[in-house]
Amino acid sequence: MTRALYRAGIRPHLRMRELRLLVVVAVCLVFGWVSLESFRQGQIAIGDAASLAMYLVALAVIHVAFVVTGRRMDQILFPTAALLAGISLLVMNRLPQDLVVQSVAGTEVALGPLQLIWILLGFTVLAAFAIFVRSDGWLRRYKYTWAAAGICLLLLVFVLGSVTGGARLTLRIGPFSGQPSELLKVILVVFLAGYLAENRALLATGNTRVGAYTVPPLPYLLPMLAMWGIALAIVIVQRDLGAALLYFLVFLGLLYVATRRAVYVLFGIVLFLVGAFLLYVLFTHVQERINIWINPFADPQGAGYQVIRALYAYGRGGILGTGLGAGLPSVGSVPSIPAIHTDFVFAAIAEELGMLGALAVLGLYLVIAERGFRIASAAADDFRALLATGLTLVIVVQAFIIAGGNLRVLPLTGVTLPFISYGGSSLLVNGAVIGLLLALSDRGVEPPPPGIRPNAVVRAAQRARDMGGRIEEALS
């Protein structure tokens, strides 16, 4: 068996760290599940644990697949995503099941099982990307094609998108519907990583003189203005404030990482403030969001209802929480907070697991950030480093935008909480993002094409010889 694998060029490689973490995840989820079912039934019970069992088996299968294929990837990202999705499974099984009912192959499937299906599909995508992506050429080479595809997708939503919850987000093609803004964020990161890796040197060191001042190369800032324009267009046409904020923040983050110039960030913040002010003056839906944020109690039964109910939920939860199942997320079958399974899932967690649980969930996103940035800093070249940074930012910034919105730290903008909110597009895309990050962390991935760097090193070596010094001095 092992010999046959070896002959096929596959060398199994144990992943003890990942295994240990997955065991903790499994035990933790079993505790959560038993606590939920026990509360429901009034006695210690495990109830119908089929979906939890299926989820844990899926985790084990993916772990074994990583081991057998001998991937030497990061061992912490996957268990972290698994814990987040596991918490999602618990919460979705706990919420009123008739929030979402869809018929799949003739049978009616409710919220909990539906979320299980999406989580399993998302993790399949994750594993497929992690195992089968062995080169990044398909992302690196076609960056303008990706950008064009992204813009087409955006235009398609502008024209054909249907309205959910006041925003034009959903695209329906036949029986399938999805939220392209989730996919678009990844396409955007791929394009920006390619563009910035190519023009990094110019952006980082180039200067233009305007009178007595030295400013960064202006023509290369045009993409920044284009980006700003796209974000504005999304807000105006699509009324999707969350996606616009996410795209712009990720863009600024990547620009700073690529160039290390604070000027760009300052310029970006100025653009952001100008844009935000214009939108506030011109559009009522933006004004409404800001007003709710500043004073939700102005209209407690109308516009401010959602945010106020979330604030009450934090109050009920306190530090330790009410315990799974013991909170008050629904009166009858009406959820106490509108959109509790998507935008306000963080409030549901904070109520039932308390401040400790909510902080733990935020901490899991920090773990993803740490691993992602570590992968970026160890990447073999600029494109991979920027890609890893961008993919990490997409997940983490999105988590903090929606958690901040839920907590009334930021104005509320509707984006999903990655891996926890109910929703197919979100789970599939976030699975792909983590899968790509894992593939980027693999030691066995095809080396990047020799770019400018080897030549630069050779030239430095020659210069060192001319100077009669050691090569390290010439390089430093």
Place this chain on the structure above:
Amino acid sequence: MDVFTISLWALRIGFVLLIYAFFAIVARALWRDLRAGVAGSGRALARLLVVGSPEGRPQAGTSLALDAVNTMGRDVNNSIVLDDSFVSADHAMLTFRGRAWYVEDRGSTNGTWLNGQRVEGLAPLGYGDEVQVGQVRMRLERTRSE
């Protein structure tokens, strides 16, 4: 307080505490990675063990410490000088980029060989792989951890 209430309370606190146990394990892994990084800096990244050298300069069995960029050749200004009659003045280069080693030929007369195959362009190599420059055969090895 009956037994059920207490065990329910234990279950729900246990659930949250286990998430923190997850953090503890992650933090330990992080701490180990950081320590390994600190211990690893300042030492040689890896070493080349001379496996075979007919002319004896360097002698077989010599261990050559490697930096991130290593030039190999007969010229005395190379970081690794191989004084062998089949080695060109500027022969090959061995670089560590991020987390993998790469070897490339610098236009030598007799070529650079990796595990018996001639190196074209940039070739990745792992620990245990054998590089041949001229008549000198060298194996890339990890530096001992202690």
